[in-house]
Amino acid sequence: MLNSLNLPQSRFLSWSRENSDAMAAILCAILVSFGWLALHLNWVGLALLILPAAYVIGGYESAREGLTTLFEEKELDVDLLMIVAALGAAGLGLWQREYHLIIDGAILILIFAISGALESYAMRRTERSIRSLMSLTSDTARVLQKGGEVEVAIANLAIGDRILVKPGELIPVDAVIIEGYSTINQAAITGESIPVDKTIGDEVFAGTLNGNGALKLRLEQPPESSLIQRVIRLVEQAQNETPPSQQFIEKFERGYAKIVVIVGILLAILPPFLGDWNWETTIYRALIFLVVASPCALMAAIMPTLLSGISNGARQGILFKNGAQLELIGRVKAIAFDKTGTLTTGQPEVYTIIAASGKSETEVLQIAAALESYSEHPIGQAICRFAAEQMTIPTVSEVQAHPGQGIKGQLNSQSIVVGNLNFVQFLIPELHPELIKQAREFQQTGKTVVWVICDNEVLGLIVIADQVRVNAVSAIASLKKLGIEHLIMLTGDNKETAESVAQAVGISEVKAELLPEDKLYLIRQLQKQYGAVAMVGDGINDAPALAQATVGIAMGAAGSDVALETADIVLMTDRLEKIATAVELGRRSQTVVKQNIIFALTFIVLLLIANFAGNITLPIGVIGHEGSTVLVTLSGLRLLRG
Structure with a gap:
């Protein structure tokens, strides 16, 4: 009984810990509501006790981040601008005894807190499907020994161990079937919606789901080398890297924030001397300027979009090592293919x-x-x-x-x-x-x-x-349909074999009997002619060309470790038609990013015009500013679909 009574409480505490930004926004909203009610009932003293608590709870995280950036990086950011604007409104309200301005500042804090909570939720949703890869890994495997079955931790498995996987269980490691027949659901790893038949001699992957047959497997590589573990490491790497476009926006933000502060100070000082604004109007309009001119929406224009694209790709068996590669694949004009292990x-x-x-x-x-x-x-x-x-x-x-x-x-x-x-x-x-x-x-x-x-x-x-790979012909046709200007085969094999395969898949240009350095040279020549060039390969001899290409694409299952480490994109299922999917995803991401940037800049300009025309209040400016940020973030999540 006690457990059942405590269950809702424990769930709430767990949720509140994981969503501290949402809890802060909720508490801030409650306090602002009570403060507003107290002022309307003319309980000014009570309101002045409640509203500072709303400022502290709702603005603590933004103030902490803003001050950290200021003191550690010697830079201004939008979080600090929001806090300054809110405190300025509160100070102006106390000075002029216009207590509604304190409410305006509290509403600014509240809306900023709500916006932060919504952005955090959106980002968590963006990353959820990638993080779910972690849950696909088993902690133990059922190892067959002379005494029977023994549960062994994955980290303690050794090459040569024989592993039993019963019907309906997750396969714990990459291994080869030595006994049994079953259908394997590989959707979580390769994106294939239809289960695949597997029997003796076939390789199975960790994290895939066994069907109705019992399987005996033999471990032939260390557990940490499994496809799922490589995917997890690459995903972690992708999440920690910032693409060039986002780096540019972040650099732009630092300079832009300084300009906003300088202009805000000038707007707070000069108008009474140069125009007919009084000090209260001047300072109030300067505070609104600090809010509406802040580039929050512009900052949110890129990363949510690219992370959504990375998540979408992972669900379809396409692993982008970072957001930069998602940007670049959409600009590719020429693609070079290795033959053996790639087209075949x-x-x-x-x-x-x-x-x-x-x-x-x-x-x-x-x-x-x-x-x-x-x-x-x-x-x-x-x-x-x-x-x-x-x-x-x-x-x-x-x-x-x-x-x-x-x-x-x-x-x-x-x-x-x-x-x-x-x-x-x-x-x-x-x-x-x-x-x-x-x-x-x-x-x-x-x-x-x-x-x-x-x-x-x-x-x-x-x-x-x-x-020739089953889907090679349709993959080449799809790339031609997308308007890729040039498709070429680069191979070390003899000319007759290369031309035979090229003709079979629909590639018109072939360079055969090449050494690794020859492939590298040809990729450089293609880059001079077409700019953005992709290279698709699987072997050690492809690694230099993969590294040189604008975008290197490796075959995930068949590829060598060197090729996988060198490449920028990994096709986890070895299905060539996914290259066209990656190109389309890259193009969609660029379209959405451009739309977001245009929308963000347009909204900033409109809010600035409205402010100087004297038609908006501080809460309206905050709603417009934060609303545009949330809309841009949600716009980026469109790439999660399809």
């Missing part, structure tokens, strides 16, 4: 099977897979993966590997061989001309051809190729 999967797969006359494709594949099951070569593994999906692989004996050439063995007393053309020709000098012709045609387009022999008779060919 970077993993050899069976492209086609050609059976010799009188033989079947099934027979060719089964014989090849039987031998290659003993091989560690990527080509052999590709053949075995392909065969395992369709048939049972027989067991062979007397296996002999010939590195760089092929592999031999015995199957049911038959001698079988899998290898390249030179290896096969050594065994069978007279090969069918048509098969040789087909093999060479495939090789000219960058594919690898494996010959399969049984008892000195050619069964057929298996063609292996690095496959």
Whole structure:
């Protein structure tokens, strides 16, 4: 019973601690209301006791920040200007016994406190979806040992540990499936809305949700190297960095605040000598000037927008390392792509099977897979993966590997061989001309051809190729539709293979057989021609070009650690179509920032005109000033949508 009675109280205390700015605004509002009521009832003494408390509670945080900036950085900021204006109104009211001016100053403090609370709420909402990444990490994993299952802290896991993940559980670490089959919901990490089928040999990511199957995993990298941990570190970095546009605005604010103070002092002194204003009107208008001329809305024009864009990107599997990259990606005019691992999967797969006359494709594949099951070569593994999906692989004996050439063995007393053309020709000098012709045609387009022999008779060919990514064609088409002026492939692979892949995905210009320094040089040339250039890559050899590019984009899952550290944007899902999404997000952010700046400056000018025309009071000026700040902040949150 006691617990149930204390629960609402504890929730309130917890909320009030997390929302101290909102609590200050609420208390300030209550005190201002009582002070206003006391004055209207002519209880001046009570009002003069209540209203100072409203000033202190509502203005404490602004005064603290303003004085800290003044004494530590020797700079003026808008917080201090607001406090000076409020205290000036109170002083003028006491001097002239115009106590409504004390209420005006209290209302200024109150509205400024409410505005600060609303801005804090908006910023918390902006960052909430990014911070939610933290909750995706498990504290422990269920490790399989000889004695059974043991709960082990993630930090204490070692490479090689076998981990059990039951249905419906979060996967605790990046690992490889060694037993089991399930569907994995990767939406939180990669932005994919449809669960992905995973089985033996597939990699799974920490923070993704296991479906209906139990999985046994093997840890193959330190837990701190997992994708989710890299994402969290990069997000923390992004939140702590200030983009160039915001740095400019902050620098502008410091100079602008000094000008406002100087002009405010002149307005408080000169009009009685130069015009027909009395001292009360002069000081009152100077105080309103301090309020409406302050660049609060201008300060809020950029960061909420960029943080909203970063949050939106993270939800879609696009990680911007800081707000500057969100700005720059929207200005990109040319994009260079690496080939292997970027436009292609970077993993050899069976492209086609050609059976010799009188033989079947099934027979060719089964014989090849039987031998290659003993091989560690990527080509052999590709053949075995392909065969395992369709048939049972027989067991062979007397296996002999010939590195760089092929592999031999015995199957049911038959001698079988899998290898390249030179290896096969050594065994069978007279090969069918048509098969040789087909093999060479495939090789000219960058594919690898494996010959399969049984008892000195050619069964057929298996063609292996690095496959183009599923969404590469649509990704390139989307970028062209967005008006990107130039798309080019930069690769170290041979010209024939590069041109074949480029033609398949829709890229017209190819630079092949490049060293890392060649890619770097070409990026510099593109920058001279187009200005803002993006580079998309995944390997160590792409790192110099990624660093040189205006915006470096790395493939998150397939990319090397060097590429991920060097790049400015990481595609967590390796889906190339997300590049177009990033460009659109960058362009939208620039549009919203420009709209916010224009709106903020326009509102400042209108309020200044209204002040000098003598048509607004201090509370109206405060409402206009703070209202424009809140509107600009909320405008920036539009990027959270879509």
